[in-house]
Amino acid sequence: MNFVDYLFENLQDQDKESILSRDGALTYRDLISQVDALAGDLAESLGRGKECLLLSENTPFFIIAYLAIIKSGNTALLVETQIADEQLASIFRECRIGAVFVQKKYRSKIPDAGSVFTKDHLPAPTPAKKYESPAVNDDDVAVVIFTSGSTGAKKGVMLTHRNLCANTESIVQYLGLTKEDRICATLPFFYCYGASLLHTHLRAGGSIVLSNNIFLAGALRDINTFSCTGFAGVPSTYQILVNKTPFLREKLPTLRYMQQAGGQLPNKYIRQIAEAFPEKQFFVMYGATEATARMSYLPPALVLARLGSIGKGIPGVILEVFNENGDPVKPGETGEITARGSNIMKGYYGDPEGTQGVIKDGRLFTGDLATVDDDGYIFIIGRAKNIIKSGGYRISPNEIEEFICSLDCVSGCVVLGLPDDIMGEAVVAVVQPGDVPEVSLKEKILTQCRQHLPSYKVPRSLYFVKEFPLNASDKVDKQAIAASLRSERQELKGAHEK
Structure with a gap:
């Protein structure tokens, strides 16, 4: 038909x-x-x-x-x-x-x-x-x-x-x-x-x-x-x-x-x-x-x-x-x-x-x-391609995102794995803050992560954004975020080498 x-x-x-x-x-x-x-x-x-x-x-x-x-x-x-x-x-x-x-x-x-x-x-x-x-x-x-x-x-x-x-x-x-x-x-x-x-x-x-x-x-x-x-x-x-x-x-x-x-x-x-x-x-x-x-x-x-x-x-x-x-x-x-x-x-x-x-x-x-779960209800852990491989661990970004986003001072969070010479990939968190100043918020988030997450899941770096970029389907554009962070890290690396 x-x-x-x-x-x-x-x-x-x-x-x-x-x-x-x-x-x-x-x-x-x-x-x-x-x-x-x-x-x-x-x-x-x-x-x-x-x-x-x-x-x-x-x-x-x-x-x-x-x-x-x-x-x-x-x-x-x-x-x-x-x-x-x-x-x-x-x-x-x-x-x-x-x-x-x-x-x-x-x-x-x-x-x-x-x-x-x-x-x-x-x-x-x-x-x-x-x-x-x-x-x-x-x-x-x-x-x-x-x-x-x-x-x-x-x-x-x-x-x-x-x-x-x-x-x-x-x-x-x-x-x-x-x-x-x-x-x-x-x-x-x-x-x-x-x-x-x-x-x-x-x-x-x-x-x-x-x-x-x-x-x-x-x-x-x-x-x-x-x-x-x-x-x-x-x-x-x-x-x-x-x-x-x-x-x-x-x-x-x-x-x-x-x-x-x-x-x-x-x-x-x-x-x-x-x-x-x-x-x-x-x-x-x-x-x-x-x-x-x-x-x-x-x-x-x-x-x-x-x-x-x-x-x-x-x-x-x-x-x-x-x-x-x-x-x-x-x-x-x-x-x-x-x-x-x-x-x-x-x-x-x-x-x-x-x-x-x-x-x-x-x-x-x-x-x-x-x-x-025991009744057959499904819970997503993450995309297989997005799993972060860091220091021999396989890490789901979803768990870290969910934890950081649960904090009262956070509006949104994206967790990525970026290339790292020592760990293979480093866990990086990009956070959209609430009304708390970024300086105090950064330490608060990292302290909470250290207290409640295994050490290998604690973000190595933390970045703040006012708004997340969205793609044409109104989803957070993680590819654009990752590309921006890679470019920023490359520029910093080049500056240090000079």
Whole structure:
């Protein structure tokens, strides 16, 4: 079944608002007629099975183009708006792009070749004229999401119609979404988490509010202005809301639930949010682009009882933690998280070797290390590639980050391993402080670390930042932090040598 047909399969009220923003609203009738018009034009001009690149912020233009590309039997290639010119040029070289849909403000990033469409090129809808989607196989690729790996190189994750339908159905089920739900969307749709917000609310017949504010305090206003029932964020979203806005003092009367994924939110913040909003559901989730979006969730009733856990596999997904011998780990043992289900990607675009490295016997090996408790709830320890190897010890940054972040005077923390001539790698902490002066805070943090952590886990160096750099998905950009620290240390080394 074509994924777009699946999204609108159970729609009952076409006059209901589907997309809202401060610039206006689209009903489902408006949205479907515009998608049909563009899909018909694409089918006529491109045929099917072609690749269409989409470069846009969260706008009605993005949504219409995205759905029309997929409905016409073609493949949408999603790239982040902050993509570097060389990375974009690489995608143009490696992919077979038949058309480009680009928001006007990013038009200069696109080479003058082939068919390039902006909002002005969208055809006028004809409500009475319906476009029938061409037959597709469930295994046909509907979308390719370009995501950065640990090296920073872009990988194209190929997601099929089956992947999208399966993951969307599962998320709608465990979140209990209905046509009455209205999500405040701040996460970009070119990111799998953001895209899942769009997918799930269209499937449920609900509404999506495009909250494109420069500052997150604007999202709080949008929740109230548009009577949103749901909100979603990555760890930095909630850390900024707690530290920089009156979030914890807000009433948010229409909000039914909040969801968090895209990395580990420190337990301190989970507790603060859960205790500030005891009547609202707070879903802690775990996912990956390679798994379409979500793989696990922790029921809100267990958020405090299982603090720090990502829960268990979502409906239709078998999530297991395997040791090096390929056996499920016992409670307290460490292994790698693996997943099986209809949501697992078809593979990496143009990279069969890379695909074989992470998908074995239909099972996705995530690269995330974790343990389980006696009841099978999963607790992430860290990324296998991020484990710090220092003086013969293997150290998880997550444990140190969690401890430092638990201190009252700390807003955020990133722990890295940087090259060291003696230890191999040195443990380094980058801290976003609260209101305490940095001079006194540095000694306080190090004293606490010495008292509560093994000596080999105590940071060798401590740096302070006012704000963490964020990537296009609003996650803390650890690669940028590491690169900056390496450069700074190299400059100091060069100065000393002189």
